[in-house]
Amino acid sequence: xxxxxxxxxxxxxxxxxxxxxxxxxxxxxxxxxLGAIAVDExxxxxxxxxxxxxxxxxxxxxxxxxxLAARRASADNLxxxxxxxxxxxxxxxxxxxxxxTSQRLLGAMNRSLLDLV
Numbered sequence: 739x740x741x742x743x744x745x746x747x748x749x750x751x752x753x754x755x756x757x758x759x760x761x762x763x764x765x766x767x768x769x770x771x772l773g774a775i776a777v778d779e780x781x782x783x784x785x786x787x788x789x790x791x792x793x794x795x796x797x798x799x800x801x802x803x804x805x806l807a808a809r810r811a812s813a814d815n816l817x818x819x820x821x822x823x824x825x826x827x828x829x830x831x832x833x834x835x836x837x838x839t840s841q842r843l844l845g846a847m848n849r850s851l852l853d854l855v
Contacts, residue, residue: 744808746786747851748816753779754843755835763833772833813848820844 756776763769797805820840829836835843 744805745812746783746790747809747813747848749779749786750783750851751816751820751844751847753783754847755840758835758839758843759833761833762835764830768832817841817844 753776756772756779760769760772760776763772794802794805821837823837824834828834
C-alpha cells in the first residue's frame with residue numbers, strides 16, 4: 739500500500755531519531771542496525787524533499803493551500819506522537835529519545851527547515 743504524506747518532515751524526523759538511536763542504544767547490535775537504517779532514512783528524506791520541491795512548483799494556488807493545511811495537520815500529528823511517553827526499558831535498549839529530547843529535536847529540525855520551505 740502506498741501512503742501519501744503531505745510533508746517530508748515526518749520522514750526527516752524519522753531519520754534524525756534513527757541517528758540518535760544509533761548513538762544512544764545500550765545494545766551494540768541495535769546501534770549498528772540503526773546506524774544503517776539512519777543512513778537509509780536520510781536518503782529517503784532527501785528524496786522526499788526533492789520531490790516536494792519539484793511538486794510545489796507545479797501546484798495551483800488552491801492546491802498549494804490544501805497541501806499547506808495537510809502539512810499543518812501532519813506537523814500537529816507528529817508533535818502529538820512524540821509527546822507520548824515511552825517505557826524506560828525501551829528508551830535505553832532502542833536508544834529512543836525521551837519526550838523532552840524528542841521535542842527539542844523536532845523544534846531544532848523545524849527551525850532549520852524553515853530555510854528550505
